[in-house]
Amino acid sequence: MHDTKQLITIKGTRDGLTLFIDDTCSFDEAFKELREKLLANQPQKKEPCVPVTIKLGNRFLREEEKDSLSNLIKEENRFTIQSIESEVIAKSEALSLMEDSEVKTINRIVRSGQVLEVTGDLLLIGDVNPGGSVISTGNIYIMGSLHGVAHAGVKGDRSAIIAASYMNPSQLRIAEYISRAPDYESDGVYMECGLIDEEQDKIIIDRLQVLAHRRKSINRFERRINNG
Structure with missing residues (x-):
């Protein structure tokens, strides 16, 4: 038996x-x-x-x-x-997750009145002029000057970050958090990033080096760039 x-x-x-x-x-x-x-x-x-x-x-x-x-x-x-x-998971869900985690590389200048919106992480090679806006469901990396509005984690991702070669935005937004000019140096800063500080419960500006310690998921971005 x-x-x-x-x-x-x-x-x-x-x-x-x-x-x-x-x-x-x-x-x-x-x-x-x-x-x-x-x-x-x-x-x-x-x-x-x-x-x-x-x-x-x-x-x-x-x-x-x-x-x-x-x-x-x-x-x-x-x-x-x-x-x-x-x-x-279903194929449609897998494709959606892939799109959400993809790095979109765009080479352009976002001028006043223009809105650049992507799903996933955004790597912008160019400037965001005053009056221009960039929006992403993931992180935002700007290889240029940020003078306009940047909104990362637009669907509620509080771990998203915003980094720029020159940071002087009119407004930063991460998930539902909003930071305006009084929250950071008015003259702008070089090679800095904006992220949510849970203890202070607000968006802060910090050195790019802190990302290696505070945002372990940033490593996936590095791997995607290295792997093309």
Whole structure:
């Protein structure tokens, strides 16, 4: 008699339960075993709902399959889903992540009244004149003078930074933070960067050298430039 392979593994943690779903079986097989195990481990009605983290491994679930899991866990049992984690993602999501992390290199001058907006990191080889604006979902690197407006992390990335060869902006914005002229030297500074200081809860101007210590993700930019 051969032992039946266990498709669902349940582990208790301080934060609730973690469900590990075998990624080699069919969804229907895993769903059936999950229902049986959840019913067997159902808390008493008087107990509070138990948060559940689902780990799928190398399995991708369609939206209808996620809905089935959610209904099983939330409606038939005294559990609530904390997260569903998978090692794989949809092609469209992968392409979107690639676009968000791509460095866009642009050689031009952004003049008054012009707006340059990109998805991902922006490497601008040129100046941003007064009245001009550059906007990016990621970091902004300007190999030139910044006299206009720069807005990095426009979708809410507070770890984004703004660096320029000559920093004298009319306004800096990172995520929802805004910094205007009184917050930095009015005469401008060379080879500096703007970033959010969490302790001061505002945008500060600092030397480019601090990025190696305060923004480890900047290394990915260096790798992209080196790899073309």
